[in-house]
Amino acid sequence: MNILKKLVPIAMFLMVFQSCHTIECGDGTVEKNGECVPLAFVQTDGGADFCSAGSHWNPETQKCYIDPSEVCGKGTEVIWSEDGLSFTCESTGGPSLPECPEAQPGGPICITGKIKYFIDPSNETQLMTTEITDASLLNQMEIVAYDPLEYASNPSSAEPLGYATIDATLSAFIVTDIVVPTQGYVAIVVRDTNWVRDSEAVNWPFTGYAYKARAGENIEGSDAYAIPTTQLEVWETELSDFISCPEGGIYDCGTWIGIYREKESLNTIDGVLPYLGVNTRIPFADLAFIDKDTSGNYNVLTRGSDRAYTSETGMTMYFGAEVTTYFGLCQTGIESLCNDWEMNFPRTTQGGSSTKTLFIEYVNGDRINDE
Helix, strand or coil: CCCCCCCCCHHHHHHHHHHHCCCCCCCCEEEECCEEEECEEEECCCCHHHCCCCEEEECCCCEEEECHHHHCCCCEEEEECCCCCCEEEEECCCCCCCCCCCCCCCCCEEEEEEEEECECCCCCCCECCCECCEHHHHCCEEEEEECHHHHHHCCCCCCCCEECEEECCCCEEEEEEECCCCCCEEEEEEEECCCCCCCCCCCCCCEEEEEECCCCCCEECCCEEECCHHHHHHHHHHCCCCCCCCCCCHHHHCEEEEEEEECCCCCECCCEEEEECCCEECCHHHEEEEECCCCCCCCEEEECCCCCCCCCCCEEEEECCCCEEEEEEECCCCCCHHHHEECCCCCCCEECCCCCCEEEEEEEEEECCCC
């Protein structure tokens, strides 16, 4: 189900379009600098009922076309690609996030944030910073809120806490009326539009990031992180002969992506040995580490059997992750920031994953040396 669906009759669109422009353009095109150029197209085999928000069905091409006036709102301008087949909505000023309604004490909350790549595919030096602004990409995804611990424990029965509205004008989302779960975490999940439970990912694997939440306190500026299937395929190809999980690869198995950092400075920590609690080392065959190449790109995967601890990125992948409290100890005998850092068990964040899920989480520790 896509609660963002908003189908506007083509006849109405054309009537409005003609009243605002001196040039008349046909179905599936739009005026640009006095000429009619094609709109961005989205292929679908499902017909008109599967056109997503801001798009309309073209029976001749058997595709949904995206009308920029539907997805680019006030305070933005439409920026077309050189071939005229796609566009982005670029802000000309104004609010950077949708506005939340005022929360009532002890009541449901509102969450807003930007939509960002986990790793920017066009600039792999950028981690969790690049906003996704392409309207056609935003049109492929939906964002929902879950109780992350409920989903990790019972993925087949867990239901969303709420569905977000994506504002392509701001490259942002807003989800309202969220009842905060008892354990106080809300996960913001990116997934395919019209996602079906346990289905294969088409464009966006089911990827979650959890935030600490309290009833009656809105969370504004908490981002959603997206991993395209092209990135997942690269990872799975590189690790295909290594992962021991019986369900299969990174996604089928369910993978926790942990980022170890010092909680005050937010510096990522090298030399951390990932643990479950304080007593159980995660097996080498269930671990890989995301590292940088010599140019600073986050595109190197190091297997746990080749190196058992984090690099300067602080990032690890745990395949087949279970719901537990994650921890870390320092690798002995090496120079590392880990020597000035320690975990504060058992107050480290609880997390996990499940099949056909990627879950990103920071694991924070305390600095014990101020120098």
